[in-house]
Amino acid sequence: MDNIRNFSIIAHVDHGKSTLADKILIKSKIVNERKLVPQMLDNMDIERERGITIKARAVRLDINWNGKDYILNLIDTPGHVDFSYEVSRSLAACEGAILLVDATQGIEAQTLAHGLLAIDQNLILIPVINKVDLPTADVERTKKEIIDVFGFSEEEIILASAKEGKGIDEIISAVIERIPAPKGDIGEPLSALIFDSHYDSYRGVVVYVRIFEGEVRSGMNIKLHSTGRTFEVQEVGFFRIEPEKANFLRAGEVGYIAANIKNIEDARVGDTIEEEKRPAKKILKGFKPPLSMVFCGLYPINTDEYNILKDAIMKLKLNDASLVFEPETSAALGFGFRCGFLGMLHMEVTIERLKREFGIDLIITPPSVVFEAVKSNKEIVKIHNPLKMPDPGTIISLREPYVKVSIFSPSEYIGAIMELCSNKRGNYIDMEYLDTKRVIIRFEMPLSEIILDFFSLLKTKTKGYASLDYDFIGYRESDLVRLDILVNKEKVDALSSIVHRSKAQEIGSKIVSSLKRLIPRHMFEIPIQAAVGSKILARENIAAMKKNVLQKCYGGDITRKRKLLEKQKEGKKKMKMLGDVQIPQEVFFEILKNSSTS
C-alpha cells in the first residue's frame, strides 16, 4: 500500500486539467505520445467539444520514480457546478489533489469551492499554476491569490505549462512525496466507496470504487448499503486505458467491480459496498441520493417518434443515475417525458446527446425548478411541472428552492453584479476581497432565477471575467403565481411557468413579445396573451398575412413552382400545430431565455 497514491485534479473549465492529465499519462508506462488522443480522460465527443469533463474516470498509472515503482490512481472530476456532489465523492476517494490554476485567469469560483471541499475532507493539496509561459500570464498575482486564499507558502507552488510539458516531473514528484499513501486494513470487513459507474451491455453496471477496508474478489456476495440489495461479484479490475481484470482489489486501491447490476440506480455514487455476510464496521459518510434541481418536458416533434425517444432516454439513463424521467402528456405537444436534471449543463448535455446520438427532433419546454406547495393539512407536495400547481385555494403557501451563490469577479464589476443579483431577487450576504483587484460576492437567490439566463447575463455584464458557484440551501416560502400563455385564445400548456408575483407582468410581456417575433404570420390575426388566472397581464397581436400565392406562372416551368411550394412545406414540417397556429419548435425552449435578455 505504501506505493499507492490516489489523487485528482481540481481545476476550472479550460484551465488545462485534461492536458495535464494527458502529460502525466505519457510519463507512465501505459501510454506513449503517439497513441494518445488529446484529452484521453474525456470519453464522449460532446465533452471533448465543450472542453469539459462530465463524468469522472479513473486511471491507474505505473510509474518508476527514483528507482521505485509506484501506482498512481488519477481520479478525474467533473468541472461544472451541476456535478459538485460527484466531485465531492471523487475527492472522498483520494488522499490528495492537484489544485490547478490558470496563470492568465486566477482562481475561479469552482476551483475555490472544490479546493475548500478537499480541505474539508483532509486532502493534501498541491498548488500548481498552469500556462505560465503565456504572454498574458500574471504569475505573481496568481501566486499571491493562492497564498492568500488557501494559505500555502510560496515554495509549495509549482509553476507549469502542461501544454509544453513544463513542470510535469515536479508535479509527479510532489504527488509521490507530498500525498500520503492510503491507509486501511486488508483483514477488516470490506468497505468500498462508489464514486462513479457506467453501463456495459455485457457486464451490466460497472461500478468504480475506492476500497477503504478489506478486499473484494470475484465470487464474493456484496451488499449495497443504501438499498440493501445484494449481488455476486463477477469481475474486479482496474482501468489502465482499457479495463484490466485483476484477482482482487484491496484496501487503498482504486478499480472497478462488475456484479451483474442491471439498474444503475442500484449503484449510487457515494454509497458504501460491503460484504453480505460481513457487514462493514464503518459506513462511509456523505452519501446523498441524486437531487434533480431542474425539470423540463421533452417531446418528439414527430409524434411517431415517441417510442424512439423513450428508448433513447432509457439508454442514456443506463449510464446516468441522476437522470430521472416519467411520461407526460401535453395538450399542445402530445406524448413526451418530464425529465429531471442536476442542473442546466446536465440538461443541455443530455438534450444534445438525444439529438445527436439518436437523431430525434425534439421540442423542449422551458426548464423549471421543483416548487413545493404546503397544503392545508400541512402535507408538502413537490411541483415538477407548472401545470400541476394545485388550486391556490387548497394550499397554505408555496415554496421555491434557494441557493447560495458565490461570484468571483474583478472588483470593477461589483456594481453591475449587485444590480443583476438584486434584479434576480437575490439577498446580499457578504463580500470579500481576494486581493486588491478581485472579490468574491455572496448572495442567496432563488434557483429559478439562475436557471434561466443568470449565467449568460453575468458573463455579459462582467465581460466574461466573473465565475460562479452555487449550493442548494433549502426551500423558502415565496409569493408565486402560475403565468399562462394563450395563443389565439387557447392556453398553451407547455408554455406555462411558475414565477414570482412581482415578476409576472415583466416576464409575461417579454414572453408575449418574443412569441410575436417567433411565430410567423398566418392567414388570420393571432392574439397572444399572458395571464395569471383570468387576469390578462400582456397582449400582442400577430397581424394577418395578406397573401401567399405565386401570382406569376412561369410559363411551363412547373418545377419552379413546385420547388417554391416544397420549400414552404419543409418549413411547415418544422412547426408544431397548436390548433390552427403553426409554432416553430425552438419557441418552447428559447422563449424564457429571450424573455429576460431582450
Add this chain to the structure above:
Amino acid sequence: MDESLGIYIHIPFCEKRCNYCHFFSKILKDGQIEKFFDALESEIDYLSQNNKDLLKNSFVDSIYFGGGTPSLIKPGLLKNLIRKLKSKFNLSDPEITLEANPKSFLENYKDKNDVFFNRLSLGIVSFQNEELLKLNRENFGYKALIFSKELGIENVNVDLLLGIPGQNLATLKNSLDIVSAFDNVKSVSVYPLEASFVLPDEMVLEFMTYSREYLSKKGYIRYEIANYAKDGYLCKHNLKYWRYMNFLSFGPSASSKIGNHRFKRLSNLEAYLNKHFLLEEDIRLTEKEIFFEKIMMGLRLMEGIKISQLEQEFDKKIIDRCLSVIKKFDELVKIKGDVFFLTEKGILFMNNLLVELMPD
C-alpha cells in the same frame, strides 16, 4: 390526330436585363441570332425525330414566342421558323402569339406584311414615366398600342405590373384607362411585381381589387388568378399550361410536358448555340405527382376543376384525399356540384392550400 399540342419557342435575348425578371435571357451579342436560329431548327428536327408518335397523333393549335424579347428578332426569321414548324407538325389554325417589348416592337415591325402572328402580347408594365424609371424601362406603351391599331392587329394582350414604387390608385387608373380605350386590347394580365423593392402587400392587394373591379366593368372577365379577357379571347396557349395539357418547347431553359414526361432544356446559351441539346430536368411523374400538378395549375383558373374528369384519370384514394383537404379548407376552396374552385380568399392564399395538397 386527336390530341392538341402547344408549341413554345424561347427567345433568350434582351437589349438589357430588367432587375425583377426571373426568366432565362442574355444581352444580345453580334452574330448570335443566326447561330441561334440555326440551332433552333436543329432542335426542331431533333425533337420531332424523337417524338414521331406524338407528332403523328396530335395537332398544334397554339404557338407562342416568349422570352427574353422575341420582338428583338426581325419578323422574317420568325416567319421562316413557322414554315419550319409547318413542315414537321400538323398545324391546325393555331393561335400564334408574339411576346413584344413596346420599344423593339416599334423598331423591328414596319407594316402589315410583318404581322405573321394573330395575337400580340405587349409587355407594357406601366404607362407612367416615374414607375418605368424605377424598373429601368422606357415608356413606349402608348405608341406601341397605336401602332398595333395601325397594323390592324385585332387581338392584343397587355401586361401590367402592380406594386411598383411610386404607384398609386390614380396612376393605376390612368394605365387601365389607356389600356381599355383600345378596342383591340382583348385581354389584360395584371401581375404583382416580384422584387425586394415592391410596395407593401396591403397596397398591392388594394391595386389587385381595384384592377379586377375596373376591368370587369369594361368587360374583361377574370379567367385566371392574374388574367382578364373579353369573351372569346382567352389565351389558348396559356390555357394549355393551366389545364395541364401537352406542350413542346424549344430553346434554352424551355420546359416541355408530354403526358407524364416533363423535361427542361439546359439554361445555358453557349451550349445551345453549339447544338448541345442537354436537359437540366428530365422527370417521369408518378400518378400522385401528375394529380398534384394538375390541381396546382388548374386551381389558377376560375373555371375550377371537374371532379368527374379527375375520376376518369386517377385512383379514387388520391381524389378522396384531395377532397377531404378541400373540405377542411372550405374558406379557400368551394365545391359546387361537379366542380371545385378557389374563393376570393383562396386566390390570396393558394400556396397554403397547395402545401396541404402536396403528396408526401
